[in-house]
Amino acid sequence: xxKQHKTLYWxxxxxxxxxxxxxxxxxxxxxxxxxxxxxxxxFHLDEAxxxxxxxxxxxxxxxxxxxxxxxxMCDGYLTNSSSLGSPGLDEVKWLxxxxxxxxxxxxxxxxxxxxxxxxxxxxxxxxxxxxxxQHGDLVMxxxxxxxxxxxxxxxxx
Amino acid sequence: xxKQHKTLYWxxxxxxxxxxxxxxxxxxxxxxxxxxxxxxxxFHLDEAxxxxxxxxxxxxxxxxxxxxxxxxMCDGYLTNSSSLGSPGLDEVKWLxxxxxxxxxxxxxxxxxxxxxxxxxxxxxxxxxxxxxxQHGDLVMxxxxxxxxxxxxxxxxx
Numbered sequence: 001x002x003k004q005h006k007t008l009y010w011x012x013x014x015x016x017x018x019x020x021x022x023x024x025x026x027x028x029x030x031x032x033x034x035x036x037x038x039x040x041x042x043f044h045l046d047e048a049x050x051x052x053x054x055x056x057x058x059x060x061x062x063x064x065x066x067x068x069x070x071x072x073m074c075d076g077y078l079t080n081s082s083s084l085g086s087p088g089l090d091e092v093k094w095l096x097x098x099x100x101x102x103x104x105x106x107x108x109x110x111x112x113x114x115x116x117x118x119x120x121x122x123x124x125x126x127x128x129x130x131x132x133x134q135h136g137d138l139v140m141x142x143x144x145x146x147x148x149x150x151x152x153x154x155x156x157x
Numbered sequence: 158x159x160k161q162h163k164t165l166y167w168x169x170x171x172x173x174x175x176x177x178x179x180x181x182x183x184x185x186x187x188x189x190x191x192x193x194x195x196x197x198x199x200f201h202l203d204e205a206x207x208x209x210x211x212x213x214x215x216x217x218x219x220x221x222x223x224x225x226x227x228x229x230m231c232d233g234y235l236t237n238s239s240s241l242g243s244p245g246l247d248e249v250k251w252l253x254x255x256x257x258x259x260x261x262x263x264x265x266x267x268x269x270x271x272x273x274x275x276x277x278x279x280x281x282x283x284x285x286x287x288x289x290x291q292h293g294d295l296v297m298x299x300x301x302x303x304x305x306x307x308x309x310x311x312x313x314x
Contacts (some may be wrong), residue, residue, distance in 0.1 A: 038224035040231055041240070054241050054304075062243065063224050067195035070220050074197055083198070084211050086219065086251065093245035147211075 008081035009151035010123025013113045021076030021106040024068050026060060028100035034064040059097035065104070065140050066092065069131050072106040082149035084122060091143040096133070103134040111143075121153030165238035166308035167280025170270045178233030178263040181225050183217060185257035191221040216254035222261070222297050223249065226288050229263040239306030241279060248300040253290065260291040268300075278310030 035044030039061035042049035050058045098104065112126040129142040192201030196218035199206035207215045255261065269283040286299040 034224075038228045040228075041236055043242075061227070062245070063220070063227050066223065067191075067220050070196045070218070071194070079198055085200075088219070088248065088250035089246075091245065091247060092249060094243065 006080055006082050008077050008148075009154070010082065010113065010115075010125065010148035011151050013110045013123075013125045013127075013148070015110050015113055018107055018109040019077070021072045021108065023103055023105040024072060025101065025103045026064075026068060026098060028058070031058065031060045031064065031098075031100055034067070035061050039063055055097050057097070057099065059099055062092075062094040062140070065094065065098050065131060066142075068104055069106050069129060069140065069142065072104075072131075073108075073129075076106070082151070082154065084147035084149060086144060086146045089142050089144045091141065093141045094139070095141070096137050096139040098133065098139055102139075104139070105132045105134075106130065107132075115150070116147075121150050123148050123150050163237055163239050165234050165305075166311070167239065167270065167272075167282065167305035168308050170267045170280075170282045170284075170305070172267050172270055175264055175266040176234070178229045178265065180260055180262040181229060182258065182260045183221075183225060183255060185215070188215065188217045188221065188255075188257055191224070192218050196220055212254050214254070214256065216256055219249075219251040219297070222251065222255050222288060223299075225261055226263050226286060226297065226299065229261075229288075230265075230286075233263065239308070239311065241304035241306060243301060243303045246299050246301045248298065250298045251296070252298065253294050253296040255290065255296055259296075261296065262289045262291075263287070264289075272307070273304075278307050280305050280307050 032045055043053040043055045044061050047058045107130050109128045110125055111128050114124050116122040116124055125146050127144050127146055129144060130138055131140040133139050189202055200210040200212045201218050204215045264287050266285045267282055268285050271281050273279040273281055282303050284301050284303055287295055288297040290296050
């Protein structure tokens, strides 16, 4: 067999099940580097400038939190799955600041899994993602639509 | 006056007006560097691996497109505004692949602007963002909620 064995196909998503995705500690240097390139607002770059803002201190760009969650997804299951990408998200919510030294843990819960009506061999999942810090605070949620190949379709190809 | 003059306050958002935010050409090196750190799926890293996928060739991570739009926002108005951050987005849609060499142009349209009912001096805007490539294709949209300070509140403080 020349095909690489994948761990996860569309058939493996079970509605209601929650799956842990590992963790990542984010450093001050990473926060500042991401912000300098993509989100150079003062409260993502400098403690003194951040102190009197609504964030109450240096905090990561919300897009940095998104990028970290994406990496946790990739390492947790996505790069060893039949993933066919995503058309986007119905919701991204930033609920708490992410601080230097925070250890972020991700998980997802499958809310819905249906076969594509128009594209044979493809399944669609609605996945609810949550990102927590080391205190157990929920810092971000996503509602994400994702496409996956069906095991049966790959076996037949 | 010790206060820095800002260009844009909540009162300056006019419902229905579309504002251009500048452009950014994204290189292959940037696409691969972002993906290697945050989204290491083969179709974001390598032309050969990407050729036979649903993207039909190397394309940027959707989160890279988000990060680029954020930077265009910052440079276009946000870092010279009374911005107080964002609680999140009601929608992120990736509509077309972003390719090496693409020149991306952003704009936003204000859909709604209301004063906060609970927090004096703060205004809330619902902003519709669009990212286009050099062919005029719409590659991404956002529906984003953002908080801004009111000019009147700052003048009184």
